[in-house]
Amino acid sequence: MKQPPRSHPLWLAFVLHRLSGLTLALFLPAHFWLLSQAITAPARLDGFLTLAEHPLVKVAEFGLVFLLAVHMFGGLRLMALEFLPWSNRQKTLAAGAVGVALFLSGTFFLRAI
Amino acid sequence: MLDLRLYMLQRLSALVMAPLVLGHIAVMIYAIQGGLTTAEILGRTQGSLLWFLFYGLFVVAVSVHAAIGLRVIVHEWLGLGGMVLAALTWGICAPLLVLGLSAAFAVTLP
Amino acid sequence: MLEVIVQRGTTEASRTDRFDVPARDSQTVLDVVTWIQQAVDPTLSYRFSCRVGMCGSCAMMINGVPRWTCRTHVSRVVQNGRLEIAPLRNLPVIKDLVTDMDPFFDKWVAAEARHHPTRGRLEDSDPITANSPDRAEADLGIECINCGICYAACDTVAGNPEYLGPAALQRAWTLLNDSRDANRSGILAAVSGKGGCHNCHSMGSCAQYCPNALNPMRAIAGLKRETVKAALRRKRDA
Secondary structure (H helix, E strand, C coil): CCCCCCCCHHHHHHHHHHHHHHHHHHHHHHHHHHHCHHHHCHHHHHHHHHHCCCHHHHHHHHHHHHHHHHHHHHHHHHHHHHHCCCCCCHHHHHHHHHHHHHHHHHHHHHHHC | CCCHHHHHHHHHHHHHHHHHHHHHHHHHHHHHCCCCCHHHHHHHHCCCHHHHHHHHHHHHHHHHHHHHHHHHHHHHHHCCCHHHHHHHHHHHHHHHHHHHHHHHHHHHCC | CEEEEEEEECCCCEEEEEEEECCCCCCEHHHHHHHHHHHHCCCCCCCCCCCCCCCCCCEEEECCEEEECCCCEHHHHCECCEEEEECCCCCCEEECCEECCHHHHHHHHHCCCCCCECCCCCCCCCCCCCCCHHHHHHHCCCCCCCCCHHHHHCHHHHHCCCCCCHHHHHHHHHHHCCCCECCHHHHHHHCCCCCCHHHCCCCCHHHHHCCCCCCHHHHHHHHHHHHHHHHHHHHHHC
């Protein structure tokens, strides 16, 4: 059956929260494994860290920082929605979460390049 | 699927992580300039109990949070349930915990 | 002429039929369905009653959006002269446009979304304080007519068949805030199970599509808050 067009802002915020969480969860094992090499195989970790000089990797890192920030601020919005008195400004708050996340990850990106 | 207990665990782990994520992002923004090296990372963290507590707590919270989050996604998108879902939740949480703690140890042990 | 695509059959064996329906001024989608049944195919099954947006029985998916067909003008939803009409999403189909509402109302009962009286029928009725905060919160949700539109709009219901859904949970919330309901703990327990309020992801499609402009997402957030408060209190008192 045809799915409802759900492209209203809070549904998009939900999709962003889910996909960012999913991506971060899938990234975590690699992140942890790599760092655990710091003492046993520092050359391998350094190899990957040098790889991070590649522009594409920098963009990917920017993406990860954005996803982390947007997942956190989006999550804070959801917890405020659930535990604080109701606010009708959910769409504004969701947009604000994306804005702050873009600002932080943008700052990171500008420092990285 | 998500009962009150899992829901509270999910929100509690999120609350714990909020300041940690902010700290993590701040460190990343600070440290990324001029590239990263293993020596630089270790120089910052090695032998520091504070960093171990920071990352250790982060790892515990994120393992719980990611396991519950993936459990929900797997149930809603792949339709898995029952014992398989319970096993999967633990099967995500435990390895993340082991990998994460070994990483936290690796960068903070003196 | 309108090109109308109607989903026919049951969940297990569905197909679509195409009908050409004369366009009229001030025509509702319910008028279109009725015209098809009366003029072309008397075997077409659909459900309606009041035709004025009070009974909540004529909801269907119109071009993919859950709506009351009686209060939806064709001119507002037609796309390039074309209308797609299907039974409500997230429910089994009995035949054509008629869904089996049993799962929807079973969940209503499972959520304890029914009145638990504080007084017997021979006693005086329990007066309510119209301007108390609890009453104001309950009043926000009591205009629900169980049409099932929020249930059809909700992706969490689609992905998680156990989930009680926005309508039942909103009614549970109105009763929780009703001074004349005697089973607060029962309601909190009923909405805390595996399919309970904690499965909601606050995506807000329920509020987006509710024809009565209600906000089940807000009600469910309230249930989450109250269940957590009750759990913490239990822990403290234990």
